[in-house]
Amino acid sequence: MDNRAGEMQVFLQVVDSGSFSEAARMMRMTPSTVSKLIGRVEERLGVRLLERSTRRLSLTDEGRVYYERSRVLIAGMDEIEREVAQGSAGLAGRVRVSSSVGFGQLGIEPLLAGFWAKFPRITIDLSLSDEIVDLYLDRTDVAFRVGPLQDSGMxxxxxxxxxxxxxxxxxxxxxxxxxxGIDDLADHACLGFNFRRANAVWPLRDSGRIVDRIVEGPLIANNGETVRRMAVAGLGLARIGEFHAREDLRAGRLIEVLPAATEGDTEDVHALFLGGERVPNRVRAFLDFVTPQLRAFLAG
Structure with missing residues (x-):
């Protein structure tokens, strides 16, 4: 059985205590067992880790490297065990999250109180913008995207x-x-967007085919929530996601028009992150918590 972690712990104790006998006493082993174990490690590695004398022990250059790397590895193992023993409360750190304004305010923000109740030591660094962010450059852990995805390693x-x-x-x-009908849009104020991936065209269904209609209006904004609020204020028509308008539709503040023209007009929503299976535990905890709830939110 591979017990290199145990060997490392014994080696660390020998170095920290300064003697085989003291390390043996603290680890409830015999000095000869400790000596044989260290000798076995040195034989396997093909190098001497300790210089032995009657007065003291000293680390060789290789021993110093082994000591430092072993210290880091054992500390990491201890941290894993603390996290497991303490449960979700043991997870800590910062998770940087990026989202569009509307999806962040309506979908993500309502989940945060429940998340912190379960993971009180995790800080959520939330940035809301309808512009596309670069996860690498912005050091973002999780980005929520509405619309088509570009090919990437994420x-x-x-x-x-x-x-x-x-x-x-x-x-x-x-x-x-x-x-x-869609031809009537030429006589209406149509609220739009000004971010780079937007354009002044609404792709609408007409007689079974998609027609691009150029629209104009008194406002173009960089996020869907501003467009929604201006529509509620009576400034014009808005083409926005259902989740933006859901509560206003229920309350009668907004009314859907031309439903046949937007039939099948949908955009996929994804959570993107770096690291794949090696994603940090704090990020995995956030994704595992919000994913089922956001799916329910989108389903209405």
Whole structure:
């Protein structure tokens, strides 16, 4: 049986105590057993780790390397055992999270209180922006993306899909009328986005095919929540994700228009992270906690 970790612990005790006999006493072994164990390690490695004399022990250059690396390894093993013994409360550190504004505010933020109740020592460093961030450059642990993914070395977990819809406030529709078809959009104020991946075109379904309609309006913004609020204020029509508008639709603050034009208009939502199976435990804990709840959130 491979017991290199045990051998390392004995070696560390010998060095720290300064003698075989003292290390043997502290580890409840005989001095001859400790001496034989150290000799076996040296024989396996093919180098001397300790210089022995009647007065003292001293580390060789190879012994110093073995001592330092063993100290780090054993400390890591102790940390693993503490985490397991203490359960989720033992996990600590910072998890850097990036999300679009709407998904972060409506999907992620409501989950944080429950997460901290279970993992009180983990800090969530949350950044919200509808611009795409670079996980490498921004040192982000987890990024939530709405829309198509680019090929990369990152690991992706699909959370679900977000349906897009066109909505407007009752006050706006009372003043400007309800569009009956996509051609009517030319006579309406259409709220849009100004980030780089956006454009002033709404891909809409018309008679079974997708038609790109150029739209214009009084506002372009860099996040969906601003567009939603302006739609609620009666400034125009907005094409936004269903999860943005869900509560406003239930409360009657927004009304869906042209539902046939946005049939099948969905975007996948993913959680992206670096490291694959080697992701740090604190990041894995965050992903395991939020993934099922975010899937339920997207499902409505």
């Amino acid at each position: 690991t992706a977990i699909r959370l679900g899909s977000a349906k897009r819809m066109i909505v407007a406030a009752p006050s706006y529709l009372a003043e400007r009328g309800t569009p009956a």
